[in-house]
Amino acid sequence: MEVEVLKTLARGWTDDTWPMIPCPSCSRGELGPDDQHPLAREESWESKDWRKHDFWEPEWIHGQFHGALVCGRAQCREYVAVTGDWKLIEQRDDENRWDGDSFQPLFTPRFFLPALKLLPTAPRLEIPAPIEERLQAASTVLWADPSSAGNRVRAAAEALLDDQNIPRTATTAKGRTQRFTAHDRIVKFRTAGHPEEADLLEAVKWIGNDASHEDSLSVADVLDGVDLLEHALRLLYDTRPATLKERASRINQQRGTRPPADQ
Template identity: 45%
Template sequence: MNQHPDFDERGNCEDFYEHLYPKFFIPALPLVEVHNACPKPVQDRIDAASKIIWADPSSAANRLRSATEALMDDQGIPRKVVGRRGNIRDSSLDERIKNFKTAKPKYGEAADLLLAVKWIGNVGSHDDRLRLPDVLDGVEILDFTLELVYDDRRDEIKRKAAAITARKGIPQSAGKPNLTR
């Protein structure tokens, strides 16, 4: 809460007003419009971020990074890889995102965006410099990425348009009686 002077039309300070800054919302405000096809582990991590973002943006950023890990799990990108010496080792999130881009080139744009979410999450994990606007940038990027990966409305609309074009606009029900009149 901060007090600020309230000036009248002549520039005289008549009073002070306060700005209130929220720390929690109960229930938590949703951060993204999670699509039905988005897997529950990703949704759960985003929900965890939404519960703490106002009080602890750095911790929320870490939850967004964790959501990115869950997204890689859902896309079948392994957490373990065979190292140079034949040993099994953990794959970093950076490696997993790069592997995602290689394994699923149609999601190349999504992979590039996820790197930004990863970096925001890394900063949130290792120091306390992040502020709410920084984390909200990560939320916006993750939301768009989820749309790229899980929202199939674009494909559905393209199929409909192709079918209408193939029929040259003639309704599928042409020749059938119209019972709606």
């Protein structure tokens, strides 16, 4: 759920389209703009300079904003600092029509503190700590430096391979250390009986490669990688299927929800 909401957030929001996202502190409440302290925005020097242009239009206005979001849960009320960019866009009605005169600011985030979580909090999804740590590291830089975040998501995928006992190195017959690439390890993971999970991790690896070589990843690109990694994590670490299988077996043996009465 978080990934889809974050993708919406990456596209920007207006005053009336803020996507409610889970609080990074309590994971139970939802973040929203603080009505008592609305986001403060300033027009940039460049935007002011553009006003001198003969063909200036209101859509050229842009700048930076800062402020706080607040958790709506009364027991939490966490404040999350946010900064980013804004620009004016045409304000449209419910039928997507512009009246030819109205504009509204579109906010695009660049930083959150505390960082927003990339994966939902799920009691039955027991993700190993090294993977969670790398995803947390990715979340702290996601908005400001998506390519760096993409590298950290790839590192989380490699941590998953570590947890699945897929070696990083091997000793050759001559006693030398042979290092395996991420691709080599994914191939080993596939042949070890995890073809679906290996395909997901391979896609995460390619996204990480783009981050390393092109420095051009978007937030949406990184979130695609997180989405793929999350599915692999659910296939490997979600305890719910085993729990449901055990429950079904017990009910079938009892031929109902309760053990048969003693005869």
